[in-house]
Amino acid sequence: MTFRTIAHNAVVRRIAGALVTLLGVAVFVFIMLRAIPGNQITAGLGTEAAALTPAQQAALERYYGLDQPLFIQFFSWLGNIFTGNLGFSSRAQESVLNLTAHSLPVTFELAVLSIVLALVIGIPLGMLSASRPDSPRDAFGQFVGLAGLSIPAFLLATTLLSVLASSIGFNPNGQGHASLFENPALNLQQMLLPALVLGFGIAAPIMRTTRTAVLEVRSDDFIRTARAKGVPPRRLQARHVLRNALVPIVTMTGLQFGYLLGGAVVVEQIFSIPGIGRQVLLGLQQKEYALVQSTVLVIALSFVIVNLLTDLLYRVIDPRVRAS
Amino acid sequence: MSQGSRTTRGALAAMGVLAAVSLALTGCSPSGTPAPSGSAAADGGKLVIGVTSDPDTLFPWKATQFQAVHVLENVYGTLTEFDKDLNVVPGLAESWEVSDDGLTVTFKLRSGVTFEDGSSFGSEDVKSSFDKIMDEATAAVSAASLASVTKVEAPDEHTVVLTLSAPDAALPANLAVLGTAILSSDDTEQALNTEPNGTGPFSFKDRVASQSLTLVKNENYWGDGPKLDSIEFRVIPDESSIVAAMQSGNVQFAVFDDPLVAKTAAGGNITVSNTPQLSYHALQLNARKGALTDVNVRLAIQCAIDRQQVLDTAALGEGEVTGPITSPAFKSDPSARPCPDRDLDKAKEYLAKAGKSDGVTVHAIVSQGEYATSVNEAQNVKSQLAEAGINLDIEVLESGAYVDRWIAADFEAAIALNGGRPDPDGMYGRYFTSTGNLNKVAGYSSPELDKLFAEGKATSDPAARKAIYDKVSLELENNAAWIWMFTSYTYTATTSSVQGFTPMANGSLQYLRTTTVK
Numbered sequence: 001m002t003f004r005t006i007a008h009n010a011v012v013r014r015i016a017g018a019l020v021t022l023l024g025v026a027v028f029v030f031i032m033l034r035a036i037p038g039n040q041i042t043a044g045l046g047t048e049a050a051a052l053t054p055a056q057q058a059a060l061e062r063y064y065g066l067d068q069p070l071f072i073q074f075f076s077w078l079g080n081i082f083t084g085n086l087g088f089s090s091r092a093q094e095s096v097l098n099l100t101a102h103s104l105p106v107t108f109e110l111a112v113l114s115i116v117l118a119l120v121i122g123i124p125l126g127m128l129s130a131s132r133p134d135s136p137r138d139a140f141g142q143f144v145g146l147a148g149l150s151i152p153a154f155l156l157a158t159t160l161l162s163v164l165a166s167s168i169g170f171n172p173n174g175q176g177h178a179s180l181f182e183n184p185a186l187n188l189q190q191m192l193l194p195a196l197v198l199g200f201g202i203a204a205p206i207m208r209t210t211r212t213a214v215l216e217v218r219s220d221d222f223i224r225t226a227r228a229k230g231v232p233p234r235r236l237q238a239r240h241v242l243r244n245a246l247v248p249i250v251t252m253t254g255l256q257f258g259y260l261l262g263g264a265v266v267v268e269q270i271f272s273i274p275g276i277g278r279q280v281l282l283g284l285q286q287k288e289y290a291l292v293q294s295t296v297l298v299i300a301l302s303f304v305i306v307n308l309l310t311d312l313l314y315r316v317i318d319p320r321v322r323a324s
Numbered sequence: 325m326s327q328g329s330r331t332t333r334g335a336l337a338a339m340g341v342l343a344a345v346s347l348a349l350t351g352c353s354p355s356g357t358p359a360p361s362g363s364a365a366a367d368g369g370k371l372v373i374g375v376t377s378d379p380d381t382l383f384p385w386k387a388t389q390f391q392a393v394h395v396l397e398n399v400y401g402t403l404t405e406f407d408k409d410l411n412v413v414p415g416l417a418e419s420w421e422v423s424d425d426g427l428t429v430t431f432k433l434r435s436g437v438t439f440e441d442g443s444s445f446g447s448e449d450v451k452s453s454f455d456k457i458m459d460e461a462t463a464a465v466s467a468a469s470l471a472s473v474t475k476v477e478a479p480d481e482h483t484v485v486l487t488l489s490a491p492d493a494a495l496p497a498n499l500a501v502l503g504t505a506i507l508s509s510d511d512t513e514q515a516l517n518t519e520p521n522g523t524g525p526f527s528f529k530d531r532v533a534s535q536s537l538t539l540v541k542n543e544n545y546w547g548d549g550p551k552l553d554s555i556e557f558r559v560i561p562d563e564s565s566i567v568a569a570m571q572s573g574n575v576q577f578a579v580f581d582d583p584l585v586a587k588t589a590a591g592g593n594i595t596v597s598n599t600p601q602l603s604y605h606a607l608q609l610n611a612r613k614g615a616l617t618d619v620n621v622r623l624a625i626q627c628a629i630d631r632q633q634v635l636d637t638a639a640l641g642e643g644e645v646t647g648p649i650t651s652p653a654f655k656s657d658p659s660a661r662p663c664p665d666r667d668l669d670k671a672k673e674y675l676a677k678a679g680k681s682d683g684v685t686v687h688a689i690v691s692q693g694e695y696a697t698s699v700n701e702a703q704n705v706k707s708q709l710a711e712a713g714i715n716l717d718i719e720v721l722e723s724g725a726y727v728d729r730w731i732a733a734d735f736e737a738a739i740a741l742n743g744g745r746p747d748p749d750g751m752y753g754r755y756f757t758s759t760g761n762l763n764k765v766a767g768y769s770s771p772e773l774d775k776l777f778a779e780g781k782a783t784s785d786p787a788a789r790k791a792i793y794d795k796v797s798l799e800l801e802n803n804a805a806w807i808w809m810f811t812s813y814t815y816t817a818t819t820s821s822v823q824g825f826t827p828m829a830n831g832s833l834q835y836l837r838t839t840t841v842k
Contacts, residue, residue, distance in 0.1 A: 038724030040628065042731065047742070048388045048465055050731040056467065063463070091380045091535030093518050099533065156719045158564055165568035166592075174569030176558050177535055192500070207814035269561045270583055276533050278561065282534055286380060 001037040014311070019317045025300040037120040039063045040090075043287040064090070066081070077280070077290055080295070087290025099279060104298065107275035109180055110198070110268075111260035113191050114255060117199030118206050123249065125203065126210025127237065133215060148204030157197045157270040164193075173271045190194050195272040197198060198264055202256045209252040214246035240321050246317050254310030364567075368541075368551030369841035373823065374566035374575040378534055378559050381563060382520050383513050383740065384413035384505040385457060394833045395557055398539060399440075400505035401429060401523035404496050405451065405483075408826045409652055410602075410746040412496045416445065416486075416506055416546075417521060426491025427482060432480040434821070437546045439508045440520070447478035452509035456484075462513075465505025468754060468761050472781075491782040493789060497633060497747035516786040525550040525837040535559050549837040551824070567817075572596050576819045578842060579831070582696045583642040586815035592819050598642070598813035599827040602650045602744025605634075605643075605697070607688070607807040611769030621714075622676035622804035624719050625686070627663035627671040628712035630703060633781045635810040638700035643812035648797045649751065650744045650811050652829065654790055658808075661801035662734045683713040686739035690718055691726035695741050701809070702739045733764045744811075746830060748793040753777050756796075768805040 042049045043061045052060070061067040068076070077087065086096035121144075129141030165171035172189035181188045217223065218241055226240050263277020276295060283291035314321045327398050380390035384400050405415035414659055417431040438444040454476045457464040472495065475487035488495070498504065511521055516575040520528040525541035525547065537557045558575060562568045563582060566685035567589045569575040580586045580596075607625070615621045631762050633646045647656025675681055686709075699720060706716040708721040716737070721729065730733055745751040757777045763769055776799065780792045800806070816827045821842045826835040 014485050037722070037728045042727050043724065044386070045465065045728050047727055047740075047765075049727070051465070051468060051731075052463070052762070053460055053467070056463040059461045059463040089533070090517075093382070094533055158562075159566060162567045162571075165572040169572045171572030171574060172570055174560065174574030175573050178555075234492070261742060270565055272535075272560045272562075272565060278534065282377075291370050 014308060018308070021304060022297060022300055026078065026293065026297055027074075029296045030077075030289075033106070033287075033289050034070065038287055039066055040287045041066070043285065058305050066318070068251070077293060081294065083225075087288075088296075089288055090289045091286050093287060096258045096291050098275070099291070100295060101297055103274055103276045104302075105180070106177075107121055107261060107263050107268075107277065108189055109187075110194060110264070110273060110275060111129055113195035113197035114202060114260055114264075115257050117195050118202035118203055118259060119253065119255070120268060121203035121207030123210050123242075125291055126207040129207070129211045129213055129289065130214035130218065138211075141211065145204045145207040148200050148202075148207070151200075153197050154266045155199055156200065157194070157267055160193050160197065161270060177272065177274050188249035190271070190273070191298070194264070194267045194269075194273055196261065202260075205256065206249065212243065213248045214241055217241050217244045232296075237245070247314060250313055250317065251312060254306055258303040258306040261306060262299045325399075330436045333531060334824070337827050340781055366555040368553055368839070370554045370556070371577055371839065371841050372556045372558050374569055375557050376559070376561050376566070378531070378537055378557065378629065379654065382518070382531075383503050383516050384507070384520075384522075384524075385462060385466065385513075387502060390831065391557070392554050394831065395537060395539070395831060395836055396505070396522075396528045397502045397524070397556070398523045398764070398836055399520050399528055400507070401437070401445075401524050402502070402505050403433075403598075404500040405834070406497075406746055406828070406830065406832070408501050408828060409655065410829060412500055412746075415500065416450075417499075420445045420496065422491075422544050422784065425463070426493075426784070427488050429486045429488065429495060430480045431484045431486070433484060435482055436544055437523050438544050440542065441508070443508055443509075443510065445483045445506070445523055447507055448481075448486045449509045451476045451478040454504075456507075457504060464503060466498070466501060467757075469498035469504060469750065484767070485550070491784075493781050493784045494747045494749035494753070495759055497745070500746075504669050526552075526555060529554065534736075537630040545837075547837070551838065551840045553777055553835060553838065566587065570817060570819060577825070577839075578642065579827075580815040580816045580817060581812075583815070584696075589815075589817045593671045595820065596815050596817045596818055597827065598815050600644060600829060601811055601814055601831065602746070602829050603831075604646055604648075604650050604744055604811050605639075605701060605741050606807045606808065607808050608735075608740045608742075608765075608767070609804065610736050611735060611803075611805065612767050615678075615680065615684045616736055616767075617801055618678045618680075620674045621663055621680060621686075622686055622714060624671045624674035624680075624684075625709060626661065626801075626807055627667045627674060628714060629807060629809070630660075630666035630708060630807045633666075633702045634701055638697045639810070639812055643810045646808055646811045648800050648806075648808050649748045649749065649793055650829075652749065653746075653748045653786070654748045654793045655695045656794070656797040656801075656808075657707055660794075660798060662804070663813075666708075667702055668712050672715075675713060681713075683715060685715040685717055686737050687717045687719065687735070688739060689726055689729050689735045690720050690739040691723045692720050694723040694726065697812075698739055698741070701725065704824050705739070730765060733767065746828070748796065749777060752796065753781075757801065766805070767798060768803065770799070772799055786822060820836040 088095050089099060092099055103135055106200035125141045129138045132138060172186055178190060218243055226236055263275050265277035265281055268275045268278045275297060280292055280295050283295060339481050349604045375391050377391050379395050380389045381387050381392055383394045387396055401416045403415055403417040404412050407413045415433055416437060416559055418434050420429055420431045422429050426487060433447060439445060455463050457467055458470050472488045472490055472492040474489050477485045479485060508521055524540055527542045529538040529540045531537040536559060539555045541553050560569055563580060563585045566575060566578045570578060570589060586596050600605045609622055611615050611617060627785060635641055635643050645658045649656040671694045692699055702718045706718055709716045721795050754760040754775050756769055758769040776792055776796045780789055783789050783792060815829055823837040824841050
């Protein structure tokens with residue numbers, strides 16, 4: 001295999017592109033963080049930082065590594081990344097790698113559950129709408145979709161949480177986060193409401209995509225042929241219509257899943273879910289540069305991976321992509 | 325036709341399954357009932373406190389964040405302490421004596437006190453702690469509180485002698501704060517960052533960063549209590565989610581700043597009590613900038629503001645109009661100021677004296693997001709000043725940007741919520757003496773104030789001190805150094821099972837040591 005054929009390999013090209021993207025993200029986040037006012041000293045001390053003597057100020061800058069030139073700060077951080085050292089959070093007194101190892105699976109679990117709920121709500125609703133366009137049932141589907149898009153997550157989340165807690169005392173999220181492996185029953189209960197809130201929001205675009213795709217496929221010749229041949233309606237829907245409408249649905253799902261992996265900050269805040277979104281938020285509030293840079297990089301990496309996997313999934317569900 | 329109805333049925337079936345799963349999950353564990361809090365045999369049980377954030381540091385000398393201070397003051401001990409009315413009382417020092425010239429303070433230390441790790445507490449620990457706090461390389465936030473100390477000596481195990489450069493009546497109060505906590509001489513900052521080791525009523529047990537931090541009873545504590553077996557500070561980032569967690573019985577205790585949240589919490593099983601705070605809302609003026617260099621312009625602003633109106637419109641009337649000094653023992657009389665009631669004619673007179681009858685513009689910074697009422701305060705003050713011909717040009721800043729500008733004294737005026745301290749010297753000496761480390765930010769000093777603050781430090785008789793700080797107060801108001809507006813409340817919410825807690829004006833949670841949970 002020559003270099004030329006390797007370079008032309010689609011997968012290799014995608015990976016090279018992804019690496020360039022990640023480097024871009026790294027540089028961008030690094031610069032943005034330094035451009036916003038304040039640093040770890042003023043974030044920690046607030047206005048008390050005004051009382052620091054120059055010597056105290058210098059000692060703190062040394063402590064937080066702020067006395068190094070930006071150039072050094074960037075390359076020592078980037079160099080450390082390659083050795084698996086994502087930095088250290090002085091707030092949490094833990095390595096960023098450790099923090100991420102705890103928060104990423106939490107976010108991943110929430111994302112998976114939300115997507116499953118979104119699909120379970122969105123696809124049937126989209127098919128229902130498409131089954132008879134412009135009928136009352138279509139209007140119902142469209143209405144639910146519109147509600148999912150327009151009800152803000154924080155409103156739905158706060159309302160659900162408060163109403164259930166004050167009326168029937170149901171509030172698993174008030175009990176402190178339970179790990180999926182140590183206490184799966186409590187963990188799943190804690191994930192239920194946030195996954196519902198997120199899933200409801202994502203069900204909307206999935207419902208709409210499904211509706212459009214199904215309508216388009218249904219008007220294709222091969223469906224008419226199949227129906228004429230006497231394929232039972234249920235089989236027709238599942239094997240012929242839905243199967244062929246899957247590509248846009250998968251695209252939309254992959255995209256939404258990628259966003260979810262970036263952490264759903266608002267929902268994580270309200271339901272006290274220690275996910276990756278909160279990790280970034282806390283890092284930003286505390287101006288923990290290394291923590292934010294590394295976590296954002298991890299998020300970007302997850303997004304890239306999900307996109308790659310989505311592309312691979314096309315090959316599985318659509319033979320035409322495989323053939324090309 | 326039939327095809328459509330089948331899809332409907334399928335969709336309905338899917339929804340049904342979803343509903344069933346949710347119900348099953350809800351029903352399969354007793355999460356609806358409150359977690360049992362402590363066994364019946366235990367004296368105090370287990371208390372869960374809902375907090376919006378966990379400590380940003382566990383090192384007491386660098387802690388300024390609200391959450392960090394209130395966790396750590398239960399773990400570490402100080403030479404002196406405050407009682408519930410903020411009077412200075414003995415702590416790790418049983419007693420202290422000041423020499424006649426006021427330049428030597430001798431502390432008698434309590435015996436039989438141990439640190440969490442079992443090592444005993446003695447004068448060496450005090451000496452090493454104070455020496456390190458005063459060393460600038462430590463970057464301790466309370467270094468300036470020990471500015472008058474020139475030498476720390478430990479003649480025997482239970483005696484510490486401080487030599488001062490000048491008499492310092494504020495010193496005992498300065499030694500009661502977490503920033504001057506006594507650490508074991510063997511400990512390092514690095515070790516204490518993960519394993520706190522103090523002499524306080526509770527010991528550090530464990531912590532899951534940004535989720536929870538647990539303290540347990542210190543069985544060897546020298547004083548009364550503690551009664552609780554353990555305290556968990558559980559992080560619930562959203563205040564209304566804390567309210568929900570209290571309603572479902574998962575959390576028994578929380579402190580809120582926002583009166584709206586406190587209102588939603590009150591009722592049912594939850595009691596909310598409000599406590600006036602030492603911190604105060606003010607319009608800081610920088611008398612070294614722009615039109616504000618003229619005292620008449622500042623006095624015009626002073627006369628043009630109805631403070632009660634600011635309080636009512638911006639903070640739901642939840643608070644009290646205040647003068648400069650907010651601590652109970654030294655409280656300023658809010659009516660002792662040039663215009664105790666709003667007086668627009670007087671304001672216009674002052675403006676005319678300043679030669680600004682045509683109006684004047686003052687630029688003010690205000691932070692958004694740091695506390696709930698800031699922007700509303702600014703807008704109300706602006707509209708009141710406009711009626712007197714003063715244009716307050718408001719610049720709303722993200723809190724990081726605001727802090728940067730504030731620290732650099734890069735403002736003419738600032739809407740501020742500043743922390744108060746029990747001792748008036750600790751509270752304002754650093755702002756309004758010409759050598760104070762915050763004088764640049766205060767933007768005002770005068771020989772009279774320098775003299776009064778020096779007198780206040782040199783006087784130990786409480787009544788005489790009160791008289792001196794009344795004069796300080798008047799001096800500040802008569803020159804309209806800043807515009808003091810109001811103090812607000814904190815709201816302590818407890819479920820009915822919680823007994824024996826006393827909230828304090830400095831926000832301290834030290835009375836967790838007398839608290840029980842049934």
